Amino acid sequence: MKALLRITLFYALLVITGITVAQAQRVLKGTVYMDGKPAAGITVEAQRGGMMMTSFDGKYEVEADAKTKRITFTFIDDKKTLDIEGKTGDVFDFAFTGELPSGEAGDDNGAGGEVNLGTADDLIKAGDETFRTEYSLYLEFYKQKDYKSAKPHWQVLYNQYPKSTENIYIQGAKMWEDFIEKATTKEDRLKLINEYMKIYDKRTKYFGEKGYVLGRKGAAWLTYRYKLCTDKGEAPEGDELIQVYKSGYEWLNESIKLQGAETEPTVLVLFMQTTVALFKLGELPKEQVVLNYETTTKVANEIITANKDEQNVKLVQETVLPFSEEIFGKSGAADCEVLEKIYLADFDANKDDINYIKTMLRRLGKANCTESELFAQATERLYELDPSAEAAFNMARRLIKKGDIAKAKEYYKMAMEQETDKELLASYYLQYGQVLYSESAYSEARSYARKVLEIQSDNCDANMLIGNIYVAASRSFEGKGVEKAAIFWVACDYYEKARRSEDCSIDAAQKIAEYKKYFPNKEEAFMEGLQAGATYKVGGWINENTRVRF
Structure with a gap:
């Protein structure tokens, strides 16, 4: 038992x-x-x-x-x-x-x-070991700039503790910029850029400051989705290009509406650049460009009046306002009738003010409004008050409009001989080169475009001019087959350089699309023993090296 x-x-x-x-x-x-x-x-x-x-x-x-x-x-x-x-x-x-x-x-x-919405202090006091461990590991790798090792730990914080610290988003943005720059394929780069944009969205969700963050998001989008991709030979084109600009424009526009006088100066400049780009792409009417320019000027002046940040005020005065004015003036949307109305009312009261007249003539000139009676009166008055290089330059422009090319060239030479300001001298060289180009003096026109690039290496208008010169010269260039068609390779090299600048990006992209079809074809190149990527020299007076492509 x-x-x-x-x-x-x-x-x-x-x-x-x-x-x-x-x-x-x-x-x-x-x-x-x-x-x-x-x-x-x-x-x-x-x-x-x-x-x-x-x-x-x-x-x-x-x-x-x-x-x-x-x-x-x-x-x-x-x-x-x-x-x-x-x-x-x-x-x-x-x-x-x-x-x-x-x-x-x-x-x-x-x-x-x-998702745990506690702050870092709350999580540490509560003894959350996952947060403590992941944050510690992430921070250690981040400080060493070992972003690859930091990423999985950052991801835990980003997904599960999104309100623990704003540094998740600030430092996360820096990590993603590094990943984007080091990406080896276009597919990987675009995926990373889209993830990067979501970091800004999530930062707004948990830490607010929507207007400020949208400005940063728009700036980052244009920097990486347009500029970086363009620099790496992955420039967006066609409908994709339009969508890139539209996204940036919408974020920047909303940022300015929300921020007002707190808007970052860079946002104002980018807003004007995207505005003009969309206008040139046919996505914005001329009237909207004028309104956006007025908004930019108004907000810039509010920043100056508020005077909360001395560095920002200086940046707005010395860079934002003059650059926005230049972008607007060159956009093609600056209606001459509108500009003349703005200045006509004040000209009589300021006809003895040299600086006022110079500013007015610069703006009218950039907008190509040089045929009006106001421009003529102001030009002559400036020459009376101050027969300087700039006055001679404006006289030359007036004579060009009247068709007196020979006399205009005399004034251009006077202006170029007298001018000591290199930035103004570059603009004189550029316009004189354009006059020579219109007379089919291609070699001489190119020499003045090159003078511009010696002063301003990234001047997109000078690069555009050289590209246009080569396209025009292709008609009379001696050579057959590849020899003649290779000129379009060189022309597109200069359009590619011009495309890197926001001011010329749209025009340059359209030129590239237009002239790519004149590249030598594979059969012609094969007969000449040429392979894609090889260096090819275009001879004659052009005398430039380029790259074989189809």
Whole structure:
């Protein structure tokens, strides 16, 4: 009997022990998704438990301790964590990117995991070990500028602790700029740029300052989506180009509306540049360009009046206002009738003010409004008051409009001989070169365009002029087949340089699209033994090296 009792107790103990063991273990399972589809190659690891990698069906099944608080999902160097503490059941589907097929976002930004909206101080006081560990690791790598190693830890903070510290977004922006610049393919670069923009959106969601952040977002978008991509030979074109400018324009426009006198000076300049670009692309009417110029001027003057930041005031006075005026004047949207009305009312009262007349003539000149009676009167009056280089230059422009080219050239030479200001001298060289170009004096015209580039290496108008000179010269250039068609390679080299500047980006892009079709074809090049990417020299008076392309 005692033996039977001992056996019964033994089996009972086994059953009890088995129950205890079973209760101490969990089998966690579910499906991992990326952009709504089952994801393969995701490493799934349970805290105090097993690990596995998902296959094509995205499913996982790992053993875990009963006290397991989180599941970690890793894809390459990107790590995300799902907090399961206090949750019932053992099935946890997870959206690594995008949303779950049910439509439930993995987190507020489609990244999976629960969101804790505590501040860094709150989280540390509460003893949140995940936050403490991930923040410590992230910060250590970030300080070393090892952004690749910092990224998975930053991702945990970004997804699960979005309100812990604004540095997540400020420092995250710096990390993403580094990733974008180092990306090796266009596909990777565009993906990173889109992720970068979302960082700004999420920063606004949790830390406000919408107007300020939108200004930064618009500036970053144009810097990386347009300028950097263009510099790397991935310039957006056609509808894609329009959309790039539209996005930047909308963000900058809203930023200015919200910020007013608090607008950053750079935002005002970029706003005018995108305005003119969209006008040239046929996406904005002339009237809107005028309104946007008035808005830019108004806000700039408000910044000066408020005088809250001496450095900003100086920047607005010395850069923003004159540059915005120049952009507007050269846009083609500056209606001469409108400008003349603005100045006509004040000219009589200021006809002895040399600086006023110079400013007026510069603005009218940039807008190509040189045929009016007002321009004529002001030009003659300035020459009477101050027979300087600038006055001679304006006399030359007036004579050009009257058709007296020979006399105009005399005044241009006088202006160029007298001028000591290099920036003004560059503008004289440019216009004189354009006059020579109109007379088909191509070689001499190019020499003046080159003089401009010696002073202003990035002057897009000078690069455009050289490109135009070569296109025009192609008609009379001696040579056959590749020799003659290769001129269009050189012309497009200069249009590419011009395209890097916002002022000429649209015109240059259109020129490139127009003249690419005149490139030598592969068959012609093959007969000449030429391969794509090889250096080719265009001879004659052009005498420039270019690159073979089709």
